[in-house]
Amino acid sequence: MILFLLPDHDYDPTESAVPWAALRDAGIPVRFATPEGRVALADDRLVERGFSVLSPLLMTRSDALRDYDRMREDPDFQSPLAYSDVVDAEVSGVLVPGGHAPGMKSMLESTTAQNIFGRALLSGKPVAAVCHGVLLAARAQDPATGRSVLYDRRTTAVTATLELSAWNLTRLRLGTYYRTYPQTVQAEVTAALRDPRQFERGPLIPRRDTATRRNRGFTVRDRNYLSARWPGDCHRLAAEYRDLVLADPAPH
Structure with missing residues (x-):
């Protein structure tokens, strides 16, 4: 099964449901934790x-x-696992959506969730993260080195430009709604890498992709790890992650 890690609440519906639909429509089992x-x-x-x-x-x-409405009606969505009940041997891949509201911290700061993702990545299973979800990947440690599992990987995530632009548009009315942490996601993820050049920002002016215009999206793939920046990349992310899963010889 492919496992979607979710927080208590507050994740982005596009970053979860669009990849879920691509996997579900391809007949790939998805569970939630x-x-x-x-x-x-x-x-x-x-x-x-x-x-x-x-x-x-x-x-x-x-x-x-x-x-998202389809996903909410799915029986597996209605009966998620607890992080502590996840069995690695039953997981064939992991996807982590993002989101910026406070509830996301229940996932991003969970060492159990970080370890689920880290073990899947290090064992070669297909994994993906988008937006703030890349923070969870960056915080996952390789027990052999004590470094981030992304230390030697190329990645993207929500860029400082995207994050701060949304915050500046809304801060007078919503305060820190678009600032999950004082430090930007890009800054924290880049600090976890061996070389800052491993963080790829993509086009300066992002364009939203669609189901028929996936080339507008931006993703970065490094071996079994796929990442994207924001909801506007998620049709491309969904298709590429589906294909990554289908190419994996392990049963799903």
């Missing part, structure tokens, strides 16, 4: 509450919301 094994819903501001006049720019797109 949350901190305590309770059903976890996405960031409600991205799904329903919105951002006033900025909603057309910042809210989840309608096609991704349809995938």
